[in-house]
Amino acid sequence: MGVKKYAPANLGGAAAKPGTAAQSAPDEPALRWDRRLSLGVAEIDDQHQALIGYCNDLVKAVRRGQGQKAVAKLMAQLRDYTVRHFTAEEGLMERVGYPELDAHRAVHNQLTKQVKLYQRQLYQQHAPEPAEVRSFLKDWLIGHILGEDLKIAAFLKSR
Numbered sequence: 001m002g003v004k005k006y007a008p009a010n011l012g013g014a015a016a017k018p019g020t021a022a023q024s025a026p027d028e029p030a031l032r033w034d035r036r037l038s039l040g041v042a043e044i045d046d047q048h049q050a051l052i053g054y055c056n057d058l059v060k061a062v063r064r065g066q067g068q069k070a071v072a073k074l075m076a077q078l079r080d081y082t083v084r085h086f087t088a089e090e091g092l093m094e095r096v097g098y099p100e101l102d103a104h105r106a107v108h109n110q111l112t113k114q115v116k117l118y119q120r121q122l123y124q125q126h127a128p129e130p131a132e133v134r135s136f137l138k139d140w141l142i143g144h145i146l147g148e149d150l151k152i153a154a155f156l157k158s159r
Contacts, residue, residue, distance in 0.1 A: 026060060026063040026064050027060060029052075029056045030055060030056050030059035030060070030130075030133075030134040030137065030138075031052045031055050031056060031059075031134070031137065031138060031141070031142060032052070033048070033049045033052050036146075037142070037145050037146070037150075038153075039149055039150065039152055039153040039156070040153055040156065040157075041092060041152075041153075041156070043088065043092070044088070044089055044092060044149070044152075047085045047088060047089070048085075048141075048145055048149070050081065050085075051078070051081065051082065051085060051141055052141065054074070054077060054078040054081055055078065055137040055141060057074050057077075058071065058074040058075060058078055058133065058137065059130055059133050059134050059137065061074050062128055062129075062130045062133050063130040068123070068125075071122055071128070072119075072122065072123055075115075075118075075119045075122055076119070078115070079112075079115050079116065079119055082111070082112065082115060083112060086108040086111075086112065089108075089149070089152075090104070090105055090108065092152070093152060096155070096156060096159070098152060098155055099155070100151065100155075104148060104151075104152075107144070107148055111140060111144060114140060115140065118136055118140075
């Protein structure tokens with residue numbers, strides 16, 4: 001079973017620095033895909049773009065004040081998609097014999113715990129600040145892609 005492809009309209013537009021965002025308009029993407037985030041593996045790049053889309057949907061809901069129920073639903077969707085993505089990414093690493101698979105899997109486990117903890121924190125807050133939500137998601141997702149996932153790309157290129 002593959003990972004569902006997500007193609008939100010707000011991923012288009014001009015490229016920006018990884019993780020940059022406009023600060024004002026509720027519909028502006030909080031995070032933007034940038035080719036510097038690309039691993040060069042279409043399946044994984046598509047999933048990373050989808051994760052950015054889910055993050056943008058979540059920040060947009062917070063900016064618009066859509067309420068705790070909507071935010072909780074979007075956070076659950078992000079968490080569930082993340083778990084499916086990590087499974088697919090780990091499958092890729094297994095297939096190509098990535099030597100840091102165990103360490104990368106441990107990072108995925110930690111990231112999953114972080115997003116579950118953050119989900120609980122959001123549930124307890126009635127009106128989280130959009131900038132705080134964006135900051136968490138940027139550090140959590142963009143930081144992981146730039147810090148860990150690009151190592152997979154380097155390994156693939158070196159083979």
